[in-house]
Amino acid sequence: MLTLATTTPGEPEIFASLQGEGASVGRPSTFVRLSRCNLACHWCDTAYTWRFTGDNRPHTDDLAFPREDNQVKLNEAEVAARVAALAPDRLVLTGGEPLLQGAALARMVTALKALRPEFHVEIETNGSVAAPAALDPLIDQFNVSPKLAHSGNPASLALVPERLAAYAADPRAFFKFVIAEASDVAQVLDLVATHAIAPGRVYLMPEGRDSATLWSRARWMGDLCAANGFNFTDRLHIHLWGDTRGT
Ligand SMILES: Nc1nc2[nH]cc(C(=O)O)c2c(=O)[nH]1
Ligand code: SF4
Numbered sequence: 001m002l003t004l005a006t007t008t009p010g011e012p013e014i015f016a017s018l019q020g021e022g023a024s025v026g027r028p029s030t031f032v033r034l035s036r037c038n039l040a041c042h043w044c045d046t047a048y049t050w051r052f053t054g055d056n057r058p059h060t061d062d063l064a065f066p067r068e069d070n071q072v073k074l075n076e077a078e079v080a081a082r083v084a085a086l087a088p089d090r091l092v093l094t095g096g097e098p099l100l101q102g103a104a105l106a107r108m109v110t111a112l113k114a115l116r117p118e119f120h121v122e123i124e125t126n127g128s129v130a131a132p133a134a135l136d137p138l139i140d141q142f143n144v145s146p147k148l149a150h151s152g153n154p155a156s157l158a159l160v161p162e163r164l165a166a167y168a169a170d171p172r173a174f175f176k177f178v179i180a181e182a183s184d185v186a187q188v189l190d191l192v193a194t195h196a197i198a199p200g201r202v203y204l205m206p207e208g209r210d211s212a213t214l215w216s217r218a219r220w221m222g223d224l225c226a227a228n229g230f231n232f233t234d235r236l237h238i239h240l241w242g243d244t245r246g247t
């Protein structure tokens, strides 16, 4: 069984869109959004995956989401069938933190590949959780987004050295850092040096949930990327559809 986020109460967040971030930006992809996260970022744009009623950890919106409206359980075969029925041949597993449900995801992706073997599978992870052995070989690309100090998470939870080292050693992994201020990049340089990550595998992405914020941060971030040999990634889906569920 998988616990998914919802678009509207009872409706699982499974949708065809364009990958809006990172190395596969612009590619038509079907997204499956898993509920629950092990972190709590102040600026999280999917707080409805974790900030359930009674969870008072700080968040900029300070909203509490009733669990019954924002989670739905679906079995692995049903999720696979819904993904297979949509046009894209690429799957993006996201959340929340999808690897909290890694064993069930392995069953779902196995069922999907039985229906449509051509699928390319990406996973968006915060990099603090490992993929279980059953899932790992089914993943073509890890989009690892370690959370820096400005996320508000204690480094002891967000930056697990052995996890980051394992992703750094995995050629399937790209690193995508959410940046709000130029000074955040010092921590990126530190992590990249510690784990010997080639700059060409690193993406800097502006924090922002509206076009104006993304554009204003992109202006100074472009220079920082060029100076350090990092890639820049925008958040295409925000420009196209805004900060909405199911896009
Ligand atoms: N279009 C689109 N691309 C995305 N790439 C990563 C996303 C995420 O929420 O993890 C995301 C998302 O929510 N929508
Ligand atoms: S790790 Fe991702 S899903 Fe979890 S709180 Fe942070 S931004 Fe949100």
Ligand SMILES: [Mg+2]
Binding pocket: 045, 046
């Ligand atoms: Mg998103």
